[in-house]
Amino acid sequence: MSQAVDEIKIGGLGASRKRVEDSRFIRGKGNYTDDIVLPGMLHMEILRSPLAHARIKSIDASKAWDIPGVHLVLTGEMMASRNLAWMPTLSYDTQAVLATDKVRFQGQEVACVIADDPYIAKDACEAIVVDYEPLPVIVNPAQAVADGAPVIRDDKETQPDNVIYDWEVGDRDGTDRAFASADLVSKLELHYPRSHPSPIECCGSIADFNRATSKLTVYMTTQAPHIIRAAVAMVAELPEHMIRIISPDIGGGFGNKVPVYPGYVCSILASILLERPVKWIEDKSGNLISTGFARDVYLKGEMALRRDGKILAVRMHTDADHGAFFSDAQPSKFKIGLMHSAFAAYDVPVAHLTARGTYSNKAPGGVAYRCSFRVTEAMFFQERMVQAAAADLGMDQAEFRRMNFVPDDAFPHRTPFGFLTDSGQYAKCLEVGLKAIDYENFRAQQAEARSRGRLLGLGISTMTEPLGAGNSREYDILGIKMFDSAELKVHMTGKAIVRTGARGQGQGHETTWAQIVAHELGIPADDIVVEEGDTDTAPFGMGTYASRSTPVAGAAVAMVARKIRAKARQLAAHLLEVSEEDIEWALGRFYVRSAPDRGVTIQECAVAAYANMPDGMEPGLDATAYYDPPNLTWPFAVYIVTVEVDPDTGVWDVLNMVAVDDCGVRINPMIVEGQIMGGLTEAYAMSNMQFITFDADGNCVGSNYMDYLLPTAWETPGFELHSEVVTPCPHHPIGAKGIGECAAVGGPAAFVNAVMDAISGTGVRNVDMPLLPDRVWEAITYRRDVSGAPPVRSDD
Amino acid sequence: MYPSRFRYEAPHSAAEAIRLLAAGGDNAKVLAGGQSLVPLMKLRFAAPELVVDINNLPGLSYHRADPDGTLRIGALCRHADLERSELLARTQPTMAAAAPLIADPIVRNRGTLVGSLCHADPQGDWASVVLSLGGSVVAQGPAGRRSIPMTDFVTGPFQNLLAPDEIAVEAVIPAAQGERRGGYLKLERRVGDFATVGVAVSLETSGEVVRRAGIALTGVGGSTIAATEAAAALTGHSLTTESISAAAEAAAEAARPRTDHRGSAEYKRHMVATFVERILTRCTAEPAERAA
Numbered sequence A: 001m002s003q004a005v006d007e008i009k010i011g012g013l014g015a016s017r018k019r020v021e022d023s024r025f026i027r028g029k030g031n032y033t034d035d036i037v038l039p040g041m042l043h044m045e046i047l048r049s050p051l052a053h054a055r056i057k058s059i060d061a062s063k064a065w066d067i068p069g070v071h072l073v074l075t076g077e078m079m080a081s082r083n084l085a086w087m088p089t090l091s092y093d094t095q096a097v098l099a100t101d102k103v104r105f106q107g108q109e110v111a112c113v114i115a116d117d118p119y120i121a122k123d124a125c126e127a128i129v130v131d132y133e134p135l136p137v138i139v140n141p142a143q144a145v146a147d148g149a150p151v152i153r154d155d156k157e158t159q160p161d162n163v164i165y166d167w168e169v170g171d172r173d174g175t176d177r178a179f180a181s182a183d184l185v186s187k188l189e190l191h192y193p194r195s196h197p198s199p200i201e202c203c204g205s206i207a208d209f210n211r212a213t214s215k216l217t218v219y220m221t222t223q224a225p226h227i228i229r230a231a232v233a234m235v236a237e238l239p240e241h242m243i244r245i246i247s248p249d250i251g252g253g254f255g256n257k258v259p260v261y262p263g264y265v266c267s268i269l270a271s272i273l274l275e276r277p278v279k280w281i282e283d284k285s286g287n288l289i290s291t292g293f294a295r296d297v298y299l300k301g302e303m304a305l306r307r308d309g310k311i312l313a314v315r316m317h318t319d320a321d322h323g324a325f326f327s328d329a330q331p332s333k334f335k336i337g338l339m340h341s342a343f344a345a346y347d348v349p350v351a352h353l354t355a356r357g358t359y360s361n362k363a364p365g366g367v368a369y370r371c372s373f374r375v376t377e378a379m380f381f382q383e384r385m386v387q388a389a390a391a392d393l394g395m396d397q398a399e400f401r402r403m404n405f406v407p408d409d410a411f412p413h414r415t416p417f418g419f420l421t422d423s424g425q426y427a428k429c430l431e432v433g434l435k436a437i438d439y440e441n442f443r444a445q446q447a448e449a450r451s452r453g454r455l456l457g458l459g460i461s462t463m464t465e466p467l468g469a470g471n472s473r474e475y476d477i478l479g480i481k482m483f484d485s486a487e488l489k490v491h492m493t494g495k496a497i498v499r500t501g502a503r504g505q506g507q508g509h510e511t512t513w514a515q516i517v518a519h520e521l522g523i524p525a526d527d528i529v530v531e532e533g534d535t536d537t538a539p540f541g542m543g544t545y546a547s548r549s550t551p552v553a554g555a556a557v558a559m560v561a562r563k564i565r566a567k568a569r570q571l572a573a574h575l576l577e578v579s580e581e582d583i584e585w586a587l588g589r590f591y592v593r594s595a596p597d598r599g600v601t602i603q604e605c606a607v608a609a610y611a612n613m614p615d616g617m618e619p620g621l622d623a624t625a626y627y628d629p630p631n632l633t634w635p636f637a638v639y640i641v642t643v644e645v646d647p648d649t650g651v652w653d654v655l656n657m658v659a660v661d662d663c664g665v666r667i668n669p670m671i672v673e674g675q676i677m678g679g680l681t682e683a684y685a686m687s688n689m690q691f692i693t694f695d696a697d698g699n700c701v702g703s704n705y706m707d708y709l710l711p712t713a714w715e716t717p718g719f720e721l722h723s724e725v726v727t728p729c730p731h732h733p734i735g736a737k738g739i740g741e742c743a744a745v746g747g748p749a750a751f752v753n754a755v756m757d758a759i760s761g762t763g764v765r766n767v768d769m770p771l772l773p774d775r776v777w778e779a780i781t782y783r784r785d786v787s788g789a790p791p792v793r794s795d796d
Numbered sequence B: 001m002y003p004s005r006f007r008y009e010a011p012h013s014a015a016e017a018i019r020l021l022a023a024g025g026d027n028a029k030v031l032a033g034g035q036s037l038v039p040l041m042k043l044r045f046a047a048p049e050l051v052v053d054i055n056n057l058p059g060l061s062y063h064r065a066d067p068d069g070t071l072r073i074g075a076l077c078r079h080a081d082l083e084r085s086e087l088l089a090r091t092q093p094t095m096a097a098a099a100p101l102i103a104d105p106i107v108r109n110r111g112t113l114v115g116s117l118c119h120a121d122p123q124g125d126w127a128s129v130v131l132s133l134g135g136s137v138v139a140q141g142p143a144g145r146r147s148i149p150m151t152d153f154v155t156g157p158f159q160n161l162l163a164p165d166e167i168a169v170e171a172v173i174p175a176a177q178g179e180r181r182g183g184y185l186k187l188e189r190r191v192g193d194f195a196t197v198g199v200a201v202s203l204e205t206s207g208e209v210v211r212r213a214g215i216a217l218t219g220v221g222g223s224t225i226a227a228t229e230a231a232a233a234l235t236g237h238s239l240t241t242e243s244i245s246a247a248a249e250a251a252a253e254a255a256r257p258r259t260d261h262r263g264s265a266e267y268k269r270h271m272v273a274t275f276v277e278r279i280l281t282r283c284t285a286e287p288a289e290r291a292a
């Protein structure tokens, strides 16, 4: 009786519990937005611009109105008459809902048709005649700032050119001084190409406005339902308590489902006008060409070095292409997101970063595709720069990193850009990785192979990512501070329901939140149901992205469980007829310190909360907790890849990949490994094939899955995962740091560094991603760098 | 998928299908595996008024060799049938090499070789393979059957010589003069991708002498390209380092690639030469090694 319950048996912390959500997903019983059918529901389709930049001379929708089954045709003009042609963005710019004056990117929303079924709606879209006058097109930052460049945002009186911001952070003078005293300066310039998060489920919504109750219910694909509710209240000027946002099962998000898209707004307006439910489901091309993209940043920088290998300073400049509207979905006050988290794992005394953002005739809405905003670019530049610096010094790649890491005993560590990192064992992670890949042996093999004309390479990448998008001092969305929440209701029989302000999209929240409660209360995880995504029932929270769920909402789950435990302790004292001070806790059970045999289980306390509470105690056993994290969390990882490059074709194959992730305490090791494998797959994709580009006319190359390449199981290499290094987060209630994004953030540089290492004999410094065979072949054949977004090039 | 409105017929005989096609004229389309037509209809790049599904026509799923070695592939023979075919593995090295490189397993389960030839996509793999083997297509219309050599069948990108009321009922590969050697190499960015560059090489040899050679190129021109000079460089000789590089060079010369997001024209040309060389070098190996 004095025994605590076995934590692993009840599915607590550290249990590789099977994902409870999978039983419905793998049976095809998920409930996605497109699965929902409401009585009297109509269907909406969007007419998109075929041109990247053009003045709209006229729109004639009369033929569309004539088609039987068409209920409404929305154009920019109609939106403007309701003050809805433009909407505010999450980055304090404006974005067209439906174009009025000009179209500014290919795929921009021009009109909407609402009809009895999607076939009719599509037919009617084709019947709308739009007269466009083409304008010169801008597809990159260099063109955006060139003399005489057309001004894309001529709708804004205060916008004389295409520059969105010039921003800086760090110590300019100190950095200059450090460079002046350097023995060696190493330089690097590269482009992180535009990509798209591309969840398999595209975006969509069903707006259902009920005139009788004045209530608007919107089912939609959103990672952040409460933020959407606030935004709808602002944009549509509806009272917030009359808006209910329901985010049902989501088929992947990866950041793509954070922003507010014109389709959502139009479906809501259409439902209000027609007083019928209106469903909008985006098709794949619509998703790829118009919704939140990622990256598209030109980075250049230099590193000041002492002869012995010590890093003295770093200087960086970034040119970010934001597309037609500055609608980055990011919660920081920093214009270029968390780009300045670069070099946080290295002991860099001083640094300075300048950043410029420009408009272009490309889709808007930069999102943090599987990362904290811009951290992927930051880590990629960091690890490519580190490799270049080590090579310039003639130093071993591993040794250069080892000597410059922030040492284990130097935490908390203030980075040169002002972040505070709290814990880590960087050198140890590197040692585990090097041993796993058999570093010394591989170097010998590589030298031997090279003498026979075979090109082997090894690439190392490390990453530390600031996770959580929280602490209310520095992070907000539309002024709302970045905390999160959890509500826990323990029923009379000891079963429970947890709700949080996060919204999982495949991360496994339904499994892991229950495990945290099991860890805190000893209630078996199977007795706990998890619910998220309905603003009428979930506590207010900021949603799921930036790996923030475990660091913030997960912390709230632990905190709310502790509140419950505190009340249960009072109940236990009452039941055991001793004072609270005499009570001890063993997982799942309170007992009398002096008589451990006398105890009550948490379930018995639950009954008492409803059936036998002490006089004066409020009945029931539920609580809500809001958690404002004291700091970001900083997981760390080392990724090492070996490759062989075919010099005749430029094709490269991965030989081995090793991943060492220190994400603090692992709630569910199996889910953590799944997240790492998924992230490494995306990292491989970035380095090898996955990018969206544009031709000189602004036509999107990558508007479907024949051109936007997601790797399949066939080409994705195998990964060897290591979990032996665990540094708990000192300020998180259960010591977790977040893991959803690390591998996607840190992985790409490992692949690129490996290919660069393989072809190092050519003297080539950089080939920009993706490392398509033709680019690698060109580098080897002509011994030159291959740069820029492929392909704004063509024969004509 | 929301295509334009169309009428759908699934007749049970070739005669009925031909009658429907004749009535439908230019606005009718045959549906075989649907792996090219359906995606085009989904994107509304194709909007036929009538779709004539030939999947109910009896007796077209075969691929078989006549006693003299002539290979016949019926209009409903799927890529997957060819991929798993023992007959091809034994007798048709170029086809056996190409089959598993087409699309992905799901597409291969439905798509047909004959449909691929009809579709005449410059990036389609089978057209090069059949061209390199000197094959032909048998068309059936109101007036009966006719045979069209592959060299004439494709008239341009996505265009073929069939009349609107004709169905392609089979593809024919003539019997070899001697032993078949050859292969197909394809550069793709990912499984399921169309070829950035594809090269089909088909040889018929007696002893070490090449009796007949066919080389055809995928993805490096407005249509599939027959590299006839490259083939001529091999015919009547045995394979030597010199003849191999002469053929590789001539094939690269015959390519008409364009620079695009898949690579530069120069790179694609280089890959044509590299692939021709690799396949031919492999052809010089002993049969057991070649099979490996």
Ligand SMILES: Cc1cc2nc3c(=O)[nH]c(=O)nc-3n(C[C@H](O)[C@H](O)[C@H](O)COP(=O)(O)OP(=O)(O)OC[C@H]3O[C@@H](n4cnc5c(N)ncnc54)[C@H](O)[C@@H]3O)c2cc1C
Residues within 6 Å of the ligand: B029, B030, B031, B032, B033, B034, B035, B036, B037, B038, B039, B075, B101, B102, B103, B104, B107, B110, B111, B112, B113, B114, B115, B116, B118, B119, B123, B124, B125, B126, B162, B166, B167, B168, B169, B192, B193, B194, B195
């Ligand atoms: C994701 C994907 C990847 C692909 N990758 C490749 C690849 O790597 N390499 C490759 O070669 N192909 C590829 N394909 C195309 C695939 O091979 C198709 O199967 C083939 O091109 C067409 O064959 P089908 O039977 O599906 O023809 P359908 O789609 O049914 O028809 C195609 C066209 O041919 C006509 N047609 C078909 N059969 C006949 C007939 N018997 N008589 C007259 N006209 C006819 C149709 O009217 C239509 O115009 C890919 C397709 C997809 C969807």
